[in-house]
Amino acid sequence: MAKPAAIVGQIILYGAFAAFLGYFATSPTYKQIPDDVALIKLSMSHLGGRECRKRSPEELAKLPPNMRAPLECPRGRSDIKLVLELDGKPMFETVMHPTGLSKDGVSTVYKRFEVKAGTYQLSVKMNDNLINPGFNFVKEAQVTLKPAQVLVVDFNPDKGGLFFQ
Amino acid sequence: MSLHAALRGNAQILLERSENSLDALFGGADNPLRHLGALGLYFLWILVATGLYLYTVLDTSVEGVYTSIGYLSREQWYLGGILRSLHRYASDAFVLVMMLHLAREWAYGRYHGFRLYSWVTGVPLIWLVYISGIGGYWIVWDRLAQFSAIATTELLDWLPFFTEPTARNFLAPDSVNDRLFTVLVFIHIGVPLMLILGLWAHVNRISRVDYLPSRRVMLATLASFLALALIKPALSDAPANLALAPAELRLDWFFLFIHPLTDVTSPAAVWALLFGATILLFALPFLPHLKAQPIAVVDAANCNGCSRCHADCPYEAVTMAVHPGKRGHKIAIVDPDLCAGCGICAGSCPSSTPFRSQEKLVTGIDMPQQPVDVMRRQLETQLARLGTQPSGTTKLVVFGCDKGADVRGLAAADTAAISLLCTGMLPPSFVEYALRGGADGIVVTGCRDGGCDFRLGMQWTQERLAHQREPHLRSLVPQDRLRLVYASRSESRQLAAAIDEFRTQLETQTAISNRPPAYSRRTPHHG
Ligand code: HEM
Numbered sequence: 001m002a003k004p005a006a007i008v009g010q011i012i013l014y015g016a017f018a019a020f021l022g023y024f025a026t027s028p029t030y031k032q033i034p035d036d037v038a039l040i041k042l043s044m045s046h047l048g049g050r051e052c053r054k055r056s057p058e059e060l061a062k063l064p065p066n067m068r069a070p071l072e073c074p075r076g077r078s079d080i081k082l083v084l085e086l087d088g089k090p091m092f093e094t095v096m097h098p099t100g101l102s103k104d105g106v107s108t109v110y111k112r113f114e115v116k117a118g119t120y121q122l123s124v125k126m127n128d129n130l131i132n133p134g135f136n137f138v139k140e141a142q143v144t145l146k147p148a149q150v151l152v153v154d155f156n157p158d159k160g161g162l163f164f165q
Numbered sequence: 166m167s168l169h170a171a172l173r174g175n176a177q178i179l180l181e182r183s184e185n186s187l188d189a190l191f192g193g194a195d196n197p198l199r200h201l202g203a204l205g206l207y208f209l210w211i212l213v214a215t216g217l218y219l220y221t222v223l224d225t226s227v228e229g230v231y232t233s234i235g236y237l238s239r240e241q242w243y244l245g246g247i248l249r250s251l252h253r254y255a256s257d258a259f260v261l262v263m264m265l266h267l268a269r270e271w272a273y274g275r276y277h278g279f280r281l282y283s284w285v286t287g288v289p290l291i292w293l294v295y296i297s298g299i300g301g302y303w304i305v306w307d308r309l310a311q312f313s314a315i316a317t318t319e320l321l322d323w324l325p326f327f328t329e330p331t332a333r334n335f336l337a338p339d340s341v342n343d344r345l346f347t348v349l350v351f352i353h354i355g356v357p358l359m360l361i362l363g364l365w366a367h368v369n370r371i372s373r374v375d376y377l378p379s380r381r382v383m384l385a386t387l388a389s390f391l392a393l394a395l396i397k398p399a400l401s402d403a404p405a406n407l408a409l410a411p412a413e414l415r416l417d418w419f420f421l422f423i424h425p426l427t428d429v430t431s432p433a434a435v436w437a438l439l440f441g442a443t444i445l446l447f448a449l450p451f452l453p454h455l456k457a458q459p460i461a462v463v464d465a466a467n468c469n470g471c472s473r474c475h476a477d478c479p480y481e482a483v484t485m486a487v488h489p490g491k492r493g494h495k496i497a498i499v500d501p502d503l504c505a506g507c508g509i510c511a512g513s514c515p516s517s518t519p520f521r522s523q524e525k526l527v528t529g530i531d532m533p534q535q536p537v538d539v540m541r542r543q544l545e546t547q548l549a550r551l552g553t554q555p556s557g558t559t560k561l562v563v564f565g566c567d568k569g570a571d572v573r574g575l576a577a578a579d580t581a582a583i584s585l586l587c588t589g590m591l592p593p594s595f596v597e598y599a600l601r602g603g604a605d606g607i608v609v610t611g612c613r614d615g616g617c618d619f620r621l622g623m624q625w626t627q628e629r630l631a632h633q634r635e636p637h638l639r640s641l642v643p644q645d646r647l648r649l650v651y652a653s654r655s656e657s658r659q660l661a662a663a664i665d666e667f668r669t670q671l672e673t674q675t676a677i678s679n680r681p682p683a684y685s686r687r688t689p690h691h692g
């Protein structure tokens with residue numbers, strides 16, 4: 001019924017359909033980062049400290065005897081300050097805020113940095129209770145980053161606090 | 166004219182031209198552009214069938230997913246590998262036809278009024294398709310999966326929904342566990358189930374849904390997928406390793422284009438685009454449009470409950486109820502929310518015959534904007550006009566449709582032209598009436614196969630004229646005095662040429678059948 005020309009035309013068009021699908025199913029290829037680049041991923045999820053205040057003896061005296069705790073701790077958690085330095089130069093600095101309506105949840109960060117592969121002095125400092133000055137967690141090390149390597153900077157009290165992985 | 170209207174108009178012309186030129190190769194029934202929704206459903210069945218097989222061999226542990234899928238492509242390439250490739254290419258093709266289907270419905274302005282429901286139920290399907298498609302790529306757990314998982318979670322984390330960044334789930338090799346893949350498979354099966362449910366709703370208000378494309382189209386597309394499966398089988402990338410950033414990736418642009426797009430713009434821009442486009446699509450039908458067509462009206466006295474209008478309505482707008490006046494009979498009821506105002510029901514009603522003697526022709530179901538009585542009066546006036554032509558003139562009556570090639574412009578001394586809401590509105594008895602009232606030939610024209618604005622108008626017309634569907638043309642009408650011409654809106658010239666050819670044929674062929682016996686309705690002014 002169909003003319004030969006129509007059949008050839010149909011075959012060409014279905015071929016074009018297949019070629020279109022086949023091509024865009026894998027091509028053009030995509031490279032997210034250049035060849036000589038490594039990634040540093042800074043990510044943590046940590047509960048900040050409580051900003052407790054010592055009650056004065058007068059305050060304590062005013063409280064019923066069963067509630068005379070020496071410290072007054074609000075429900076909210078402290079912000080967390082975080083500094084990342086590469087070869088002594090600051091690369092990233094942030095203050096993470098606790099989540100949750102009453103600010104009693106974890107503070108989180110997730111950041112991805114692209115750096116040229118090579119050897120660096122990497123340091124990360126954290127203060128998880130801003131009632132105190134300075135940094136109560138510090139981790140510093142020389143790291144050698146191979147191309148495409150992903151170095152994770154994370155925090156886990158079970159792994160001794162800040163760590164590189 | 167607004168920018169949107171201009172864009173839409175150009176898109177419509179472009180699509181019409183492409184469809185018409187593909188008709189030349191495929192014919193309407195086999196023209197894929199005219200059956201995009203049906204192609205989508207067909208691809209979905211391929212996805213379900215191949216997906217079931219893939220599921221049975223999948224090992225959902227962290228190490229197992231990669232090896233169990235890789236096994237299919239390497240050791241079992243002749244079965245599992247091919248099914249895997251079919252699964253991949255059918256999903257890419259699904260995205261392609263879905264987008265074309267959307268573009269087509271938009272270009273033809275089929276998104277408001279009685280189609281609002283189809284349109285609005287279509288939009289969320291796009292999200293479901295992308296969620297299951299992107300998730301599907303993660304299950305392979307190769308470098309591409311790793312890249313997509315991280316890029317997607319980074320994108321999600323831009324939204325203020327999660328207390329912990331979801332990208333932390335893919336931080337280091339020990340972050341992923343077996344449970345992840347159980348969840349992924351659950352999503353990858355659950356979301357398509359929602360999609361199927363959504364599609365059921367999508368076509369719920371349409372009767373005689375174009376559920377599957379023609380056998381030829383099904384075979385040809387399946388053959389295309391099979392050829393791809395053999396020439397370019399779907400393969401995994403290297404296994405995922407979260408300690409390494411993936412190098413060059415063979416990206417599936419149908420689904421994963423979103424990641425490069427995020428990289429060159431920003432998460433904020435991508436979300437703005439996705440939510441913006443979704444809102445725009447939802448809002449489109451609510452923009453000001455021409456007033457909706459008046460809907461069909463049933464006249465109880467002239468409805469005998471034959472159910473033909475119920476059978477022919479393309480939008481399931483007619484239901485049958487107990488007749489209030491005629492015992493043991495039914496009556497047609499029109500649902501105003503569903504009625505498209507196409508008039509196809511008026512063309513199907515046995516009471517729509519112009520041979521009835523009433524001065525005012527009242528039929529069972531009629532269109533207020535163009536009642537059959539007006540059609541009859543129009544035809545009678547035209548026949549009277551043609552009757553004043555010198556004898557020997559070949560007098561034609563052309564019935565056409567407001568949505569197809571314009572027929573009004575064809576009116577001439579020897580040609581009467583009557584344009585209907587839809588050609589499907591033409592009761593076949595009008596053809597007989599015109600021939601018996603003095604016309605030498607009748608042309609019935611409407612949109613091409615698969616192009617009818619009201620989906621089924623031309624199909625019913627063709628079947629009625631060919632004695633295959635009630636109400637059919639009586640057999641005393643010779644088929645060689647009748648010509649059915651398919652012409653879309655942009656094909657007025659082709660239509661004129663076809664009419665000229667028909668006229669020449671009537672004039673030159675000696676073997677042409679006689680006209681049926683003359684008939685003239687007794688009207689009061691004829692005495
Ligand atoms: C997920 C993939 C989709 C599939 C498989 C699909 C399938 C279908 C099918 C089979 C029909 C009936 C066609 C007929 O019988 O004439 C249809 C109609 C329709 N679709 Fe879709 N559809 C999909 C997505 C969409 C989307 C995303 C939109 C737009 C937002 C859309 C808009 C429409 C409209 C407006 C109609 C009504 C056409 C009419 O009344 O003439 N569809 N679809």
Ligand code: SF4
Pocket residue numbers: 460461477478479480481482483499503504505506507508509510511
């Ligand atoms: S006008 Fe069209 S949509 Fe409305 S009831 Fe009649 S056939 Fe159905």
Ligand code: SF4
Pocket residue numbers: 463467468469470471472473474475496497510513514515516529530
């Ligand atoms: S086609 Fe006419 S007579 Fe038959 S059910 Fe419909 S309105 Fe009534």
